[in-house]
Structures are given as structure tokens and as C-alpha cells.
Amino acid sequence: MEIGTHTRLLGVMGHPVAHSKSPLMHNRALESQKLPYTYLAFDVRPEELPQAVNGMRALGARGWNVTIPHKVAIMALLDEVNDEARRIGAVNTVVNDGGKLIGMNTDGAGYLRSLEVETGLRLEEQRVLILGAGGAARGVAYALAQSGVQSVVIANRTVAKAEQLRSLLQHLTDVKAVPLAEIEKWIDDRTLIVNTTSVGMHPHVEETPIPGELLPEGAIVSDLIYNPMKTTLLRQAEGRGCVIHNGFGMFVHQGALAYEQWTGVQPPLDVMRQAVST
Structure with a gap:
């Protein structure tokens, strides 16, 4: 045209x-x-x-x-x-x-469509860890909580911002807000880890929001970034036997x-x- x-x-x-x-x-x-x-x-x-x-x-x-x-x-x-x-x-x-x-x-609905189609997971069985508490986190976290996941932990550098998101979700599921610096205390039992931050996005492709060695083996690791398609976080997750999901479908x-x-x-x-x- x-x-x-x-x-x-x-x-x-x-x-x-x-x-x-x-x-x-x-x-x-x-x-x-x-x-x-x-x-x-x-x-x-x-x-x-x-x-x-x-x-x-x-x-x-x-x-x-x-x-x-x-x-x-x-x-x-x-x-x-x-x-x-x-x-x-x-x-x-x-x-x-x-x-x-x-x-x-449209973030939340787009994310859920992509996640279910590409990973085949059952949402009601998931214990979720969300990295970040910004605008993208809000849409995704709300959609996940509304879908019936077992629990949600929101980890953010500024805990007050994570608390704001926790208050939005607390009527939908069990939810906690924690500082990102204390992520080791909360990550072990998580079955779905979602990075909603821009850490690792082009051009800073070597950065990662959390150390790869903290990722639980066998978890689903989802990164909303789609450029690059496989972030450092996802490469590290793959190396630990995790199912990976990028932001392309969302x-x-x-x-x-x-x-x-x-x-x-x-x-x-x-x-x-x-x-x-x-």
C-alpha cells in the first residue's frame, strides 16, 4: 500500500x-x-x-x-x-x-496464549517467581494470578514497588513481595520463573537479572525479551535442564x-x- x-x-x-x-x-x-x-x-x-x-x-x-x-x-x-x-x-x-x-x-492475554501453546504447562500447578515489578510485570502477573496458579513471589530491587503489585494480586492467589537481593531464599521451590525486566535485552545481551546457578533444575524459565531470542538467562537455564520460553510468542x-x-x-x-x- x-x-x-x-x-x-x-x-x-x-x-x-x-x-x-x-x-x-x-x-x-x-x-x-x-x-x-x-x-x-x-x-x-x-x-x-x-x-x-x-x-x-x-x-x-x-x-x-x-x-x-x-x-x-x-x-x-x-x-x-x-x-x-x-x-x-x-x-x-x-x-x-x-x-x-x-x-x-494486551500483555497478559498475549503472554498466556504464548506460554500455554509453547510449553504445554498446566497453569494451576505452577508456583511462580516474577522478576521485576514494572508495567510489563503487572500485566503478566495479573494474568497468571487470575489463571489460578498456586502462588506468586514478586522479586524487585525496590520492595515498595513489589508491594504495590502484591496488593493488586492478593485477592487472586497467595502472593509475596521480596527484595531481589534475597532471591536465594525464595527460588528453590518455584516451577515457573518469569523475567519481566529489560536486563539482557539488546544491546546489553550479556547481562542477566539473576545468577544462572540459582535456577532450579527442571523449572520453566520464561523471559519476556525477544531481542535476542535466547537471552543469557535462557542460555543458562537451558544448561540447567530447564524448559525455556522467550518473549517472541507474547x-x-x-x-x-x-x-x-x-x-x-x-x-x-x-x-x-x-x-x-x-
């Missing part, structure tokens, strides 16, 4: 976003369905987020994705946040509905859910996967 006066704007806001494959994935999907949109990446520093949101509104953008570090801060800048995103306390998708900016969250599924909200069209999942699998 050629860009013209009929073309509407979609995109992703984050800082940084140079690593993002969202433009490639969405533009391939849009081209395959001949839809009149184009999707761009916007590197927005935290202090410039209000201006960026106002700019997207003024330009009549149909919507955009929200990634690190804006998923929580953007909520106060929108006209409306749907019930699920408000309960989670984070937004990863914005839809412009006739000038009204509505915040949503990335595709959460993006597909957002795509459907913007376009009203069923997304071409195979095209989206193929676009970002190389």
Missing part, C-alpha cells in the same frame, strides 16, 4: 525503541491485508511523554503501543482506561476512538490483539510471526 492522504498513523512509544521489531511486524501485516495505516517507532524520553501523547492526539493517530518505561505513566495522560488495564495498573495499547484516547492492556500475540483493536480486522498471525522470526 502506498502512503497517501488517506493513510492513518500507528506506532510504538518507548525509550529506547531502536531494538523494536513492532514496525516490521505490523507493517508487514498491514501490507498483506492492504489496510490504510503505517506503523512507526517513537523514542520518547520520560519527561517528553505528555507532549508526545498530545502530539499523537493532534495528528489524529489511530493508536499506538506503549513499552518500557511508559506503561504506567501514560495512564494519567489518557481520556479513559478500560477496566482490565486499570486493575492491572498499566497500559500497553492506546486506541483513538473519535478523538478519545483509550488505554488497554510479542506476536499481544501485538495481534492490539492490531485487531485498531483495524477491526482479524490479524494475519502467520505473516506477523514470519516478519519477526528472522
